[in-house]
Amino acid sequence: MHGLFDIHCHIIPGVDDGSKSLEESIKMLEMEYKDGIRNIILTPHFRYDMFEASEETVQKQYARLVAAASERWADLKLYLGCELHTSMDMVECLRQGKRRTMAGSRYVLTEFSGGDGKTYVKERIQKLKFSGYYPIIAHVERYPSVRDDLDLIEELRNMGACIQVNADTISGKDGFGMKRFAKKLMKEDLLDFVGSDGHGAKSRTPDMGKAYAVVVKVMGQSYADHIFIENPSKIIS
Ligand SMILES: [Fe+2]
16 A cells, blocks of 8 residues: 555544535645545544434535545545444444445444443444454543553453554644553554544644654654554555
8 A cells, every 4th residue: 555544534524523614625635645644534423413414415525525636636545434433223233334334344433432431342342343343442542441441452452443542642732641641552562543533624633644753753664654554454455
């Protein structure tokens, strides 16, 4: 694969709390491209009572974005995914094709709530795994019950979950404590993916370049490429 990946972002215009217009989306893609990103899995939220854009709307807006991006960048690849907030019926909905996986793969970017406890997290991961999906836990740093327990993170990985952290956590933009947590994850070899979780062109911007530089500095080039290229390539293939 050519270039780096961003596997978690809200760049499709008008489908969630991310980009509000095609113009804003293009600005965000410019930021990604400048940072060396050449492959992006676009992951609009799906969460009951909050983000429930219809499949038709998401597909239409995705197609608009792909058309506009292809005019500007011949070597920027866009794929469609979803950040799926957990619910008791999530597996059933995935099976029925009512929810999207990551780029048509068996990987599911799985979001929890900040207050979710260890038991619920384990149950959801187990259910996905038993049903033949590969859960990617979205921004693991956001859930205190998981973040504060590295043994649990290891257990979840042994169960078959992948771990994603946000670029701003790694770069230090979200504070020193978060940066220290990300470093610990990397040193313990518990990290699988980094995503920008970019939501806009002015605030919560996609900022993968800084995170990539930090990972190269802390862990070396081959580890960084493993996280930013090799692991995400597996989703696509
Ligand atoms: Fe997100």
